[in-house]
Structures are given as C-alpha cells and as structure tokens.
Amino acid sequence: MMRIGLFLLTNLAVLIVFSIVFGILSRFFGLGAVHGAGGLNIASLAVMCGVYGMLGSIVSLFLSKWMAKRSTGTVVIDQPKSTMEKWLVETVAKQAKAVNIDMPEVGIFDNSQPNAFATGWNKNKALVAVSSGLLHSMTPDEVEAVLAHEIGHVANGDMVTLALIQGVVNAFVMFFARIIGSFVDRVVFKNEDGPGIGYFVTSIAMDILLGFLASAIVMWFSRQREFRADAMGAKLAGRDKMIGALNALRPAEARPDQMPENMQAFAIASGQAQGFSIANLFRSHPTLDDRIDALKKYSPSKS
Known part of the structure; x- marks a missing residue:
C-alpha cells in the first residue's frame, strides 16, 4: 500500500505542476491546442511532451529522498546509539570531505539482503543508507568500500544525471x-475531424513499445554510472576492498531483489543473474563479473 500511495502521490504532483507550467507557457508564448482541424500542432505537442516528460523526472528527483526513506523504512542516524552507527557516520563524513561534498544523511534500513543506496536531488543534500543485512554479513573493510561507492554516486551527481536522461527519453517517447x-x-482510419480511436489506441501502444525500447538507453547510462561509482569506491577505500565488497554481494545477486522497485536502480546490488543475455540490456547494473574485471584494470590515475 505504501508503494501505491507514493506512486499516486508522485503522479498527482506531476499533473498539478504540469497543468500550471503548460498553462503559463501557452499563455505567454501563444501555443495553441495540440489537436486542431489541420491535425497535430507540432510545436504545441513538442512543448507538451517536453514539459510533461521532464517534469515527471524532476518531481520524482525532488521527492526521491523522502520517498526512499518511506519505501525502505530507512531510519536516519541523528545521534549514533552504538559503536557501529558512530563508525558509519564517521566513515561517511571522511569520504564526503575527501570528495568535497556536504555531509549526507546516513541511515539504516531493515532488510536481510546486503544492500545500500544513495539518493537526493542535490549532491549536498543526499542520503546514504545501508541495510541491516549488509552490516551483519560484510567486514568493516567491505562496508567501507560500499559506503565509498555510494558517496561516488553522490559526488558524480548520478541521481540528477539519470533523472534528466529519463526525462528526455520520456519526452521523445x-x-x-x-x-x-x-x-x-488519418491515413489508416481516414479520420480528418480530429483525434479518433485510431489515434488513442496507437498512441498508447507506441507509448508502451517505444518506452520499452527507450528503457534500454536509460539502463545503459545506469550501468555506466555503476562502473564510475565502483572506481570512486576503489579510489576512496582501496581497490581490493571494493573488489571484496562486490564478491560479498554474490549471494545476494543469486536471490530475488528485496528492494522496492523504485529503489532498485539506486542500490549497489540488483539481484540479477550473471552472464550475458538480451535481458541484461534492460538491467540497471552490470554483472558483478564485469564490475570486478573493470576494477582489476582500474588505476587511480584514470579517475
């Protein structure tokens, strides 16, 4: 129910902001209706798609930290209550200082699967969270590397970049x-009087088909940011620690992903099988073998 509520809330926010923004643009730039007697108004359609596509991603980005906390049940560490919590906060603080970003919020979420994520609309207003399963199953060196990986996402601005890419893709679709x-x-159904059933059915079908194909583009960018975050993890914590952390994720990768669907692209573990397949083109993360092979070739001078 929580996920459904967050989904509906996000889409309601998008519709409200879209109505306001498109109304302002239509008034000040003289945009006509999208559909007219002569068919589609291409300029109005382009503006409508651009505004709606980008707004959806931007609203989701601004709500990302709030939604992440609620969908995963993350508890932010305001005052460390244990040696482990104190170490987590101090480690993140040291890594954040090393990459010149403000201290992120640090949190823990209850999940038996070893995992972690970073999110936030701004690199200086971020959240880094780790699962209870990760803390229980990994060594301190491996946890340090995972935190460095997540700090890499924040420092690289990956949340913003992926949101903008998703927005552009949505607009084109x-x-x-x-x-x-x-x-x-107009051509098949011979409808010259405005949008008819052919327009609506075809548009919906193309939204699904083109959206599916376009997701491969977004996922390609997502996989590249994982390689960059791994490199940052190696730079901040050490290559061997980062490789060790990825190897420690292998048991989690063999199991179904327990992360909420809206958070899977931001998690360090994606619960996917290894090896090449067409399905991997639509995955948010490279295989662990590919990530480890890239780290073995990593040199700090390249970063």
Whole structure:
C-alpha cells in the first residue's frame, strides 16, 4: 500500500505542476491546442511532451529522498546509539570531505539482503543508507568500500544525471508515439475531424513499445554510472576492498531483489543473474563479473 500511495502521490504532483507550467507557457508564448482541424500542432505537442516528460523526472528527483526513506523504512542516524552507527557516520563524513561534498544523511534500513543506496536531488543534500543485512554479513573493510561507492554516486551527481536522461527519453517517447498515432488515425482510419480511436489506441501502444525500447538507453547510462561509482569506491577505500565488497554481494545477486522497485536502480546490488543475455540490456547494473574485471584494470590515475 505504501508503494501505491507514493506512486499516486508522485503522479498527482506531476499533473498539478504540469497543468500550471503548460498553462503559463501557452499563455505567454501563444501555443495553441495540440489537436486542431489541420491535425497535430507540432510545436504545441513538442512543448507538451517536453514539459510533461521532464517534469515527471524532476518531481520524482525532488521527492526521491523522502520517498526512499518511506519505501525502505530507512531510519536516519541523528545521534549514533552504538559503536557501529558512530563508525558509519564517521566513515561517511571522511569520504564526503575527501570528495568535497556536504555531509549526507546516513541511515539504516531493515532488510536481510546486503544492500545500500544513495539518493537526493542535490549532491549536498543526499542520503546514504545501508541495510541491516549488509552490516551483519560484510567486514568493516567491505562496508567501507560500499559506503565509498555510494558517496561516488553522490559526488558524480548520478541521481540528477539519470533523472534528466529519463526525462528526455520520456519526452521523445511521448512525442513520437503521438506522431505515429496521428498518422495511423488519418491515413489508416481516414479520420480528418480530429483525434479518433485510431489515434488513442496507437498512441498508447507506441507509448508502451517505444518506452520499452527507450528503457534500454536509460539502463545503459545506469550501468555506466555503476562502473564510475565502483572506481570512486576503489579510489576512496582501496581497490581490493571494493573488489571484496562486490564478491560479498554474490549471494545476494543469486536471490530475488528485496528492494522496492523504485529503489532498485539506486542500490549497489540488483539481484540479477550473471552472464550475458538480451535481458541484461534492460538491467540497471552490470554483472558483478564485469564490475570486478573493470576494477582489476582500474588505476587511480584514470579517475
């Protein structure tokens, strides 16, 4: 129920902001209706898709830390209550200082699977959280490397970058889906009086098909940011510690992912099988073997 509520809340926020922004743009830039007697108004359609596509990602980005805390049950460490919590906060503080970002919030979420994530709309307003399973199953050196990996995501601005890429992709999918829908409606269904059933059915079908194909582009960027975060982990904590941490994730990778779906792209472990397959084109993380091979070739001078 929590995930459904957060999903509905996010989409409601997007619709409200979209209505306001598109209304302002239409008034001040003289944009007409998207559909007219002559067919689609390409300029209005482009603006509508651009605004809606980007707004969805931007609103999700600004809500990301709040949603992450609630969807995972993360408890932020305000005052350390144990030696472990004190060490976590001090380690993150040291790593944040090394990459010149403000101290992120540090939290722990209850999950038996070893995992961690970083999120936030700004590198200086971030959250780094680790699972209880990770703390129980990894050595301090491995936990240090995981924290460094997450700090790498924050320092590299990966949350913002991925949100912008997703927004651009969303806009293009919406735009071309409606172009194709209009073409089918007018040419196949011979509808010259405005959008008919052919337009709506085709647009929906193209939203699904193009969205599926476009997700491969987004996931490619997501996999590249994992390599960069691993390199940062090796730089801050040491290459051997980072390789050790990835090897320690192998048991988790063999099990179904326990992270909420909206957080899986931001987690260090993705619960995926190893080896190449077409399905890997749509995964947010490279295989552990690929990540470890990249680290073996890593040199601090490259970062």
